[in-house]
Amino acid sequence: MDSFAHAVQLVCVYAIPLIFAITLHEAAHGWMAARLGDKTAVALGRVTLNPLAHIDPVGTIAVPGALLLMSAMTGGGGLLFGWAKPVPVNPNRFRSYRSGMMLTAAAGPISNLLQMMLWALLLKVFLIAGIYEKFLISVCTAGISVNLMLMAFNLIPIPPLDGGRIVSGLLPYRAAAAFDRIEPYGMIILLVLMVGGGLSFFVRPFLMFGQMVVELLI
Numbered sequence: 001m002d003s004f005a006h007a008v009q010l011v012c013v014y015a016i017p018l019i020f021a022i023t024l025h026e027a028a029h030g031w032m033a034a035r036l037g038d039k040t041a042v043a044l045g046r047v048t049l050n051p052l053a054h055i056d057p058v059g060t061i062a063v064p065g066a067l068l069l070m071s072a073m074t075g076g077g078g079l080l081f082g083w084a085k086p087v088p089v090n091p092n093r094f095r096s097y098r099s100g101m102m103l104t105a106a107a108g109p110i111s112n113l114l115q116m117m118l119w120a121l122l123l124k125v126f127l128i129a130g131i132y133e134k135f136l137i138s139v140c141t142a143g144i145s146v147n148l149m150l151m152a153f154n155l156i157p158i159p160p161l162d163g164g165r166i167v168s169g170l171l172p173y174r175a176a177a178a179f180d181r182i183e184p185y186g187m188i189i190l191l192v193l194m195v196g197g198g199l200s201f202f203v204r205p206f207l208m209f210g211q212m213v214v215e216l217l218i
Contacts, residue, residue: 011068013135014080017119017143018064021112021150023054023084028111029104030087036100038093046087059083080146081153098176102169105162112151116210119143124217145210152206153199158190159183 027048030041041047046054055061064082071080094100123140126132155163160183168176182189193199 010071011065013138014064014068014142014146016139017115018080018082018146019051019055019060021115021143021147022060022064022082023051024049024111024115025108025150025154026054026084026087028107029089032104032107033087033089033094033100036103037095038090038100038104040090040093041087044088046085054084054087056083056085080149082150098169098173102166105165105169108162109151109154112147112154116144116147116151116213119147120213120217123214127217141214144213145207148206148210149203152203156190156193156199156202158186160186161190 027046030047033040034042034047048054051060059082064080067080089101089104091097091101091104094104119140123137123144126136126140154161155166157163157167159165159168159180164179164183164186168179171179190199193202
């Protein structure tokens with residue numbers, strides 16, 4: 001029962017920062033696309049801070065919730081990830097196809113970096129104000145770690161992840177075309193990396209940075 005209660009508590013702590021981390025990531029894609037000439041997401045109401053416009057019942061709630069419960073029940077750290085409803089993008093409307101795709105992809109991880117900074121700022125404000133309520137402090141620290149984790153995951157240089165789009169935009173045209181051909185196998189590659197521990201190896205430095213930030217603030 002104690003482990004179950006701990007699992008429920010962990011889900012409550014992570015719920016708010018996780019939902020915003022995932023959904024605002026998608027909103028950032030739509031916002032950047034609009035700045036670059038494609039207003040498809042704007043027309044569909046997807047460039048909004050309202051998480052309800054982006055939530056995918058499976059990717060935003062079920063999968064992250066299950067991973068959190070498993071992590072709490074087993075006492076392990078575990079990799080936490082999820083997804084929202086993808087923001088529709090029409091790259092043919094970009095003024096520059098390749099740079100438009102690259103910048104639109106980069107907007108997602110950048111949004112997670114900014115959210116991490118906001119949670120760190122909020123944590124510092126609480127501490128300066130003498131507010132040491134455990135739940136609030138835990139939510140702020142969760143906001144720091146979960147945003148860094150999602151940023152790291154999405155920056156893995158494998159299409160269709162954002163990191164893959166960024167790499168494709170930086171490569172010469174022919175090299176980019178060859179690189180993009182692995183996209184149909186991208187999810188299989190990610191699953192292999194996950195089973196083999198490769199994803200944890202990539203994400204760990206980001207989480208260590210987050211721990212360092214929390215230790216400096218506290």
